[in-house]
Amino acid sequence: MLPIELSKADLDAVKMMKNSQSCERVRNRLWVLWFLHEGFKRKDVARLAGCAPNTVTLCVKTYNEGGIDAILTPLVTETAVVDRHFLGKDFDKVREGLIEECIHTVRHAQSFLEKKFGYQASWESTRRLLHRLGLRFRKVNPFPGNVKKFDEWVLKQKEWIEHLHGLHKQALNSKIDLVFCDSVHFVYGQFSSYLWSDSAKYKSTGSGRYRFNVYGAYDPVSNSLVSHYGEESVDADFVTGFMTWLRKEHYPDQSRPLHFILDNARYQHCQYVKDVAATLNIILEFQPSYSPNLNLIERAWKYIKKLVGRSYYATKQEFFQTIVHILENTSEEEHQQNFDTLLTMNFQTYEKSQILGG
Structure with missing residues (x-):
């Protein structure tokens, strides 16, 4: 395990932001640092933070190389870049298309996006895309009236x-x-x-x-x-x-x-x-x-x-x-x-x- 020693200023920042960070990945990193500071072993930190042990090691390496600023910098993956480009170009069309299609599953969304917009992505990337578009998986409730009237x-x-x-x-x-x-x-x-x-x-x-x-x-x-x-x-x-x-x-x-x-x-x-x-x-x-x-x-x-x-x-x-x-x-x-x-x-x-x- 790589050595880590948090400064008091960084520790105060971790303590203050570990619950309030909007980015899930940054929030997880802050929790990893907090658990390590509390003396937990790497495998226990991984279990508590809900991540892999290698992620804990990577988090320590990131902190040692770039300090708290590196920890607070959201990861930009290739998929995220593709999504941002894709959304920037056709955000409204994609959102309207998905709503009109009445998407029932993530697989359904994958198929629709590929056929309609030529957008190919993994199941997880598509799920995250749906959330970024402001969509949520909701139960369809019964409507008692007559739609025609x-x-x-x-x-x-x-x-x-x-x-x-x-x-x-x-x-x-x-x-x-x-x-x-x-x-x-x-x-x-x-x-x-x-x-x-x-x-x-x-x-x-x-x-x-x-x-x-x-x-x-x-x-x-x-x-x-x-x-x-x-x-x-x-x-x-x-x-x-x-x-x-x-x-x-x-x-x-x-x-x-x-x-x-x-x-x-x-x-x-x-x-x-x-x-x-x-x-x-x-x-x-x-x-x-x-x-x-x-x-x-x-x-x-x-x-x-x-x-x-x-x-x-x-x-x-x-x-x-x-x-x-x-x-x-x-x-x-x-x-x-x-x-x-x-x-x-x-x-x-x-x-x-x-x-x-x-």
């Missing part, structure tokens, strides 16, 4: 959001009560979640496809979530029963209108539900078609599904009991804090440029 759909959503904010303002002033309502179905054996781990992990799934059905209401003023649940189907009778219970137990003042924000499920649109709602002074507010992004309770269901997916359930009873426990304890501080940030009156909107095929 996008402008009309966006206008309806905008008007509805303004209407919701008006209702919310009235609810804050105690002129009305406001709840967002919807059903959710938990299927036994289908739940899993993400976690940080050192390798791929697997979780046993239950047998069968038992469904646990929930119909609930979220009040954005009180930040409360209440629900009815069971194995029976959610239909018009289920909804009217929930309405009657909710009005009696939670909103007993029938002189104050109770506004239900609903999707367009057929059983909620039937005349029977509308008649029962009228007798209870409940006003049914049906959101625009294909607009799950405008119903706050959808976010609550997504949050609960993530909680349920964390564990393995040997029986459907354990599965159902876990869901019930969460639903019955949404007033706990942990859930309330999450509701405060998740269930705000800020709604997702879409730009046409974001829609594939638009």
